[in-house]
Amino acid sequence: EAGVAQSPRYKIIEKRQSVAFWCNPISGHATLYWYQQILGQGPKLLIQFQNNGVVDDSQLPKDRFSAERLKGVDSTLKIQPAKLEDSAVYLCASSDRRGSPLHFGNGTRLTVT
Amino acid sequence: RKEVEQDPGPFNVPEGATVAFNCTYSNSASQSFFWYRQDCRKEPKLLMSVYSSGNEDGRFTAQLNRASQYISLLIRDSKLSDSATYLCGVGNDMRFGAGTRLTVKP
Numbered sequence: 510e511a512g513v514a515q516s517p518r519y520k521i522i523e524k525r526q527s528v529a530f531w532c533n534p535i536s537g538h539a540t541l542y543w544y545q546q547i548l549g550q551g552p553k554l555l556i557q558f559q560n561n562g563v564v565d566d567s568q569l570p571k572d573r574f575s576a577e578r579l580k581g582v583d584s585t586l587k588i589q590p591a592k593l594e595d596s597a598v599y600l601c602a603s604s605d606r607r608g609s610p611l612h613f614g615n616g617t618r619l620t621v622t
Numbered sequence: 623r624k625e626v627e628q629d630p631g632p633f634n635v636p637e638g639a640t641v642a643f644n645c646t647y648s649n650s651a652s653q654s655f656f657w658y659r660q661d662c663r664k665e666p667k668l669l670m671s672v673y674s675s676g677n678e679d680g681r682f683t684a685q686l687n688r689a690s691q692y693i694s695l696l697i698r699d700s701k702l703s704d705s706a707t708y709l710c711g712v713g714n715d716m717r718f719g720a721g722t723r724l725t726v727k728p
Binding site: 543544550551552553554559564565596600602604607608610611612613614615616 | 626629644653654656658664665666667668671681709711713714715718720721728
């Protein structure tokens with residue numbers, strides 16, 4: 510079974526620039542999550558999709574972050590404009606249904622200078 | 623109060639020791655509980671699910687206490703390879719704690 514694919518692996522941008530991350534979940538997985546993990550902290554849920562609908566985006570800073578999951582398969586997370594405090598690893602995860610164990614991608618390490 | 627809280631650690635134990643971590647959660651309606659392991663600069667990986675009756679997988683035992691709203695992870699006969707950060711994940715929206723760092727020393 511192919512795992513969760515994420516790209517890019519690393520990204521360095523200057524503050525106020527824009528950046529986008531891409532995630533392709535495990536085939537057939539209906540639920541997709543984006544997390545932000547700052548060094549030394551646990552993963553913080555940004556947004557959860559069930560198929561192509563948003564289940565929870567209560568912790569997504571909507572003034573600068575946006576995410577979509579067109580056609581209920583792959584997903585993109587965008588930051589515009591980036592701030593220094595957005596430097597983190599952005600993890601995508603998927604599961605076959607809500608409440609099931611998550612499978613994580615390798616993550617995208619973002620550095621904002 | 624945070625939704626999911628873990629023992630802050632770090633835990634530094636000798637090989638062969640038994641170590642236990644706790645994780646408390648605030649949403650009493652939570653139905654799903656998991657322990658994940660995260661190695662340095664890697665993604666979290668599922669260690670084990672936590673069932674109501676408690677469950678064991680080799681040297682690892684997980685327990686759930688619904689009345690007190692916490693889950694626990696017990697590691698027996700610690701190995702050097704157990705050194706990692708252990709994350710608890712709770713609920714359908716899978717909220718995580720800050721993680722507990724374990725270092726097993728020779």
